[in-house]
Amino acid sequence: MTRIQAIRGTKDLLGDELARWRFLEETVRAVAERSGYEEIRTPIFESTDLFSRSIGTDTDIVQKEMYTFPDRKGRSLTLRPEGTASVVRAFLENHLARERPIAKVYYIGPMFRYERPQKGRFRQFHQFGTEVLGPEDAFYDAETIAVFHSILGSVGLGDLTVRLGSVGDESCRPAYVERLSAYLRGRREDLSEISRERLERNPLRVLDSKEEEDRAVVREAPSILEDLCDSCAKHLDEVRRALDRAGIPHALDAGLVRGLDYYTRTVFEIHHDRLGAQSALGGGGRYDRLAEDLGGPRTPGVGFSAGMERIVSVAEELAIRWEMPRELRILVAPLSERASEEVLPILLRLRARWRADGSARPRNLKTVLKQANREGAGLLLLLGGEESAPGSALVKRLDSGEQENILLDRLEERIEEIASRIAAPGAARKE
């Protein structure tokens, strides 16, 4: 019998690793909510059309990376490969534009792409991100980058590189793509084989090439930043100035090409060099036409999404300690068969106030102490010990070893008192 195991590119999260995830999630929520964003949760699967229409039928995501399947009535469904399309769909479907001029939302959740897994890349991965729908102001582009930057800073990540670019809009991009293709065709002989293929499919992708031979060609290629129309150039300039004022260093990157077709104007990525080949922690940009493409009224938008696996991975490599303040934990242990009957009722009383766990069967004291240490308990409540009378228990502090007998009638009261001493500043800790 072969044992069933997790699907390739997916994994279980537990223990210390899960603790880091929870810390990251709480940080995301805290920073986003402080910044005026509300959570949104959209379905994990959607109509396939939603993604092919928004992300673009020529992109790798749509062409080969989607988890698409027919449901029982033959409709084509897809596990979401990214978050923005769903958010915009939900925005239109729930008529959020009628309720407020600006919608600011954030999300956290799993995404799915059928790719060969490697470091920092999985088939089920997790992203958090924000979207601002409604306004067109560069203020929100800068705020988006700032919120992302601030989340990374709040979890202790420094040495970040913010790359900023613009892909123009419908009035200046087509002309640029034409100019770029003309240039690349002229230097066709100097390009790598892969890039020659890209030239036909999507010339912008050539700019992102990592092939050594392409670098020189790309370096001399016309830059879209010089071809931007006046309004796009002005927008980019405003984003830069806002970032400068906010003290967020950034580098202009003319070759920034993102994997989704819906972007207009601003695009950006934040990188960290401790991540191997997949150095992007996340990215995003503006998508002023997406709502229209999905059948709604024109609604400008800007957002980012970030990879949780990648952020956790960098934090691990940098040995950043992500720990939530630990609440007091109480372990209840019976030392006799009779006392074990008392365990559950006492646990239920304790759990009204504290985090408490206990053992079902009596065990010898040494074992109990070892277990308490291993589990990081703060207090140990021993029932049925030799020196405790019926109706009483021995409470022992695991840090100092101090112990005292207490009456079960006054359990909560006494624990409260002891707990406050543990929490008190300057409490002796024997580490």
Place this chain on the structure above:
RNA sequence: GUGGGCGUAGCUCAGCUGGUAGAGCCCCAGACUGUGGAUCUGGUUGUCGCGGGUUCGAUCCCCGUCGCUCACCCCA
């Protein structure tokens, strides 16, 4: 989809030119006849990823397959 590396105990890994397995950690127990994190002693755990081939005999060699991993592509 393509290429490299790797699959041996719960974990990290050894295993010499083929003779059907070991170390450390962890865990459990004892020394310490009811007071912990140290030390010492002892103990449990394996379809050697799976299938086939070569061989008297395969964890080891060959082929296939599955999985993991890193890289390419692309991206979170």
